[in-house]
Amino acid sequence: MSTDYQKAREALGLRLRELRESSPHGRITGTALAERLGWGQSKVSKLENGRQTATPDDLRQWAEATGQPGTYEELHGRLRGFERHIRSWGRQLAGGHRPVQETWNAVVSDAGTMHVWENNAVNGMLQTAEYARCIFEQYAALQNSPRDADEAVRVRMKRQEWLYQSGKRLRLIMWEGALQARLCPPPIHAAQLDRLLGVVGMDTVELGIVPYEAALRLPPGNPFWIFDDQLVIADDWHAELWLDDAGTIGVYRRVWEAFHSAAVFGAEAQRVITRVRRSVQV
Structure with missing residues (x-):
């Protein structure tokens, strides 16, 4: 705390x-x-x-x-x-995932540039609807919250329109473990990896993958988002941390830079994704 x-x-x-x-x-x-x-x-x-x-x-x-x-x-x-600053999942999810996703949509819509580190699942900005549904259902079971996966998926998919707006920039670094995690049935997992392959090269997206074999300057830690260097949202099992003081934001930005330095991009990133994709037996 x-x-x-x-x-x-x-x-x-x-x-x-x-x-x-x-x-x-x-x-x-x-x-x-x-x-x-x-x-x-x-x-x-x-x-x-x-x-x-x-x-x-x-x-x-x-x-x-x-x-x-x-x-x-x-x-x-x-x-x-x-x-x-600390928003417990128990309280946030009392009304289901949809209102939480609507809050996120409002934060994302105001952002120009997002620096993101993701180490445990494919990031929500790039998820397919079916993959997102799996994630929502798993977390609803964990938190014993209302089952509103379909509504939550629609709101999350609406958020992705941000990616097609001029002047926006998603700088996303993902650990290979996020690609490898078998969180959904193989056909859904495979389709999600195909979606990532198509994202590489988008004007508004810089997608970096940190391979397992990369030398890391820091442990993978928890996923987090930095919005225009004004706000950090970090995930934990019990809560989201909303952090807006300059010193803390600076720490998270240095963490992001450390993972960025270990990542591969472009064709090299596609090779890592393709390697994982071939391991998924559909």
Whole structure:
């Protein structure tokens, strides 16, 4: 968890404790507040000490139980402020994959240049509809989220129109492992690799492949996107990280440059993709 995120969570916890101790009806103990809310006492303690992230409903109940319902908007504003940086998949996917994809479409549409590192699957900007459907179904099963793969696929395919707009530039570096991963049935996997072969040479796309045999200056790590050097979105199993401070963006840009230096392009990239394609038994 990022230091800034944890500091913000601890600050919210201090504010919650302040509200409990300054209730207009007199100071409320943590035990009494837990009983009033129907919570375990440990939850009150974890929230106040920044060891658990409150939900909007938690904050509303806290404000009302301490006799200060008017503070809810302030508390919710604090929560939105630091959740801007760490967006848990559990919360994001509560309404399915489609709304998450719509948020991504809005971010991508505003971008002029995207620097992307992808190490575990074919990047969404270049996915076929069938491949994307496999990915959405797998993650819905993992997160136990609503099954809306068809709607999510349509939104993701809409995003790819960005690739055909003048002045846009996708600078995508992929590890060979992303090509090799058997995430879909062989015919879908093969069609996806064929799609990649057709992308090499597009005016708006610079596609680099880091072969297994390439010498790496850094471990493959997690996939991430850099939007116009103004925003980084990085993936993890529990959440997306949305990072917009200059120092952090600079770190991710240096990581991207390290992988770029190990990548092959053009005909060499096609040879790697073709080698993988021949290994897929359709």
